Each structure stands twice: as structure tokens, then as C-alpha cells.
Amino acid sequence: MTQMFSSRGPTHQPRHDGVNTAAHRGDPYRDAAKLSGPAVCPDCQASYHQGRWTWDPAGAGATPHRCPACERSRDGLPAGVLTLSGVFLAGHCEEIMRLVNNTEARIRAERPLERLIAIDTGGSGAGGAADMAGGPLELSFTGTHITRAVGKAIEAAYGGSLEAPYSDEGTVLRSRWHRD
Numbered sequence: 663m664t665q666m667f668s669s670r671g672p673t674h675q676p677r678h679d680g681v682n683t684a685a686h687r688g689d690p691y692r693d694a695a696k697l698s699g700p701a702v703c704p705d706c707q708a709s710y711h712q713g714r715w716t717w718d719p720a721g722a723g724a725t726p727h728r729c730p731a732c733e734r735s736r737d738g739l740p741a742g743v744l745t746l747s748g749v750f751l752a753g754h755c756e757e758i759m760r761l762v763n764n765t766e767a768r769i770r771a772e773r774p775l776e777r778l779i780a781i782d783t784g785g786s787g788a789g790g791a792a793d794m795a796g797g798p799l800e801l802s803f804t805g806t807h808i809t810r811a812v813g814k815a816i817e818a819a820y821g822g823s824l825e826a827p828y829s830d831e832g833t834v835l836r837s838r839w840h841r842d
């Protein structure tokens with residue numbers, strides 16, 4: 663996964679020679695998506711205006727351009743992954759998922775590029791509560807802010823232990839929550 667990300671990286675590298683915005687922002691998708699004029703994402707309808715993606719309706723003359731969050735989702739390359747594990751999860755899966763979805767919706771409303779991409783049950787098959795018993799759940803996100811925020815929301819509500827190390831720019835933030 664990491665290698666795949668690296669090999670895909672260059673096509674999304676910013677080209678600000680001498681001005682290292684990537685080090686500051688830490689997200690090549692966002693830097694590559696700096697546009698010269700107003701735009702609208704054909705997939706999610708987010709609009710781009712004066713350097714920002716928002717949920718405001720696009721103005722006349724906005725050109726179609728896929729937003730960085732939809733690009734990440736299509737590529738299957740998250741900016742952050744939060745792994746949930748421990749026996750507590752099996753008995754509280756529904757309420758934890760409700761908290762995840764509520765937190766995601768709140769953050770996405772404020773920051774259009776911060777979204778949940780997928781919930782992976784670890785490849786054990788059909789999905790559903792039975793598969794989640796004991797097995798880790800992997801939540802992938804388009805941004806690091808939301809990855810941390812969802813982890814913190816779960817920790818605040820249910821305790822357990824949360825690991826959210828700082829990640830180097832351009833690498834995937836790997837956060838973990840666990841409760842026995």
C-alpha cells in the first residue's frame with residue numbers, strides 16, 4: 663500500500679519550485695488541485711473559489727474539475743486510516759458506527775475535503791456484524807484532520823486507547839483505537 667502510494671505520488675506532486683508548500687500542507691492531492699479559476703467537482707458538487715473548496719453552489723463559469731477528496735476516493739488512496747479493534751467493538755459496533763457517521767457528517771459539512779472513504783472489515787468476507795466480532799475494522803479517510811477527529815470522538819465516548827502518531831508529509835496517517 664505504501665509503495666503503491668509512492669509510485670503514484672509523482673503525478674500529484676506540486677510544482678512550486680523553491681516554494682515548498684507540500685511541506686506545509688502535507689497533502690500532494692490538495693496542492694496538485696490548485697486551480698486558476700472557479701471549478702465544480704462533477705462527482706460531489708463541491709465548488710472551488712479563490713483557493714478553497716466549499717459546499718457553496720458553484721458560480722456561473724465554473725469548470726468541471728474533480729476535487730481532491732473524490733480523487734483520493736477513486737484512487738483508493740486514503741490520507742488517513744483509523745483501525746478499530748478489541749472485543750468491546752463487537753458488542754458496540756452499531757453505536758460506534760453511528761458516532762463515526764455523525765462525526766464524519768459534521769466535519770465534512772465544515773471541511774468538504776475531509777471525508778470517510780470506506781469501512782473495511784478486514785477482508786473476512788460478506789461484512790455485517792458477525793464479521794466484526796473481534797476483527798479489526800479499518801476506516802479510511804481523505805484527510806488527516808478527520809482521521810484524528812473520529813478517533814478522538816470514539817475515545818471520548820468509549821475510553822480505550824487511541825494512538826494517532828504524527829505522519830510525515832505525503833504518507834498515510836495510521837491511527838489505532840483499541841478497547842478490550
Ligand SMILES: [Zn+2]
Nearest residue numbers: 703706729732
Ligand atoms: Zn468531489
